[in-house]
Amino acid sequence: MNLAAAAIALARKDLLVELRARQAIASAVALAAVALVLVGLAGGPDPDRLRALAPALVWIALLYASIAVADRLERIDRADDAFSGLWLVLPDRRAMYLGRVISLAIFLAVLQLTLWMAAALLLDLPLAIDALALVPLAALSALTAATATALVVALVADAGHRPLLLPVALLPLLVPTFLAGVQASSAVLDSRAGDAATWAAALLIEAALFSGLGLLTYETAASPD
């Protein structure tokens, strides 16, 4: 089985497990909804202010949800020595990183689109036809976030204080992704196609950097010995 086929098989495994258990996505949606409502409440009732804050709100909710999803997927793998089994069986262990990136990216893209719909309802966002560009943007930004998250979650998998360590280690690294994502989605909502394309290019560069580093270092980072 080559690298791509193994990665797709592992991503499929993650998605199937989640479709049957519906734990990661349920907790992520709940977490994201709470974050959206709380920050919306803290921001006050001014609709213009909330509309201006919407991209940042969606992204803050998404970042916290990404931690919940990634942690859940990693814990499933580490339970009952499943991870060690995969480690021994796979000829190219980078497939484990790629598989996790694919499944996380799918989860985060779906979650992001769900959040945009929730934001449109709760924050009265005027979603014009241009807003359809949020769909490919969600896919790209989810991929970018997934490339960093999959690596960091493997790094801290066996560390002590993991619930504290994971956000502390991951969130600062995701700040460039957060910034580019917020700016790109703001540009889409304001129909500024040129700006959106620039920030989407920044997301693409970040995805290339993180996935390059991930492929180079995953085996070192995730080795169970």
Next chain:
Amino acid sequence: MSRISPPGWLAGLALTVTILVGLFAVPADAAQGDVQRIMYVHVPSAWLAYLAFFVTLAAGLLFLRRQDLRFDRVAVASAEIGLVLTGLTIATGAIWGKATWGKWWDWDPRLTTTAILFVIYAGYLLLRQSIVDRRRRARLAAVFGTVAFLNVPIVHFSVLWWRGLHQPPTVIRPGDPTIDHLLLAELLASVASFTLVYLWVLRRRVDLEATRDAAELALEPAG
């Protein structure tokens, strides 16, 4: 009792002399007045923080290649010094900002990315503290140090990529530096003395880490 070695005295003396020259001998900036003198601490702290994090990156990569714990000792020592220097950069920048901009903090891209750099390397040290096994700790820290270093160029180029309050580069830029030559000479002397202090503290911190490793090894159960 530990004594300060001749390189330590030399580094301390160089730092004291450059600080005194910066405070009393070099004229104040024509536009900013005396508050500009904080530049002789702020800029060297920032540059040395970049260097310290680069050393962490390089030492981490060397550890991954050679599996020699001496490189990991250099990596952690340099990261700790880099974190202190980043904190000093933020603190001196805030003092300068209060005098010049009228506020301690602004959500300027350079300030914000520097604060993020601080948090990332605090995370690096936290990750190290959370892993008991010595070799595993070194391995995972080396990977994290590699990913963390991606933020350093973002901090440096943030003043060019985004508009903000922080001034653009005045020394490392295409063309001549936009700073008086006497002030530039004092700034470079400050950078040199800060570098000596960095190297001396790094050496002492690496020795301390080696002692800690030896103690950990001695306490491990035999077999």
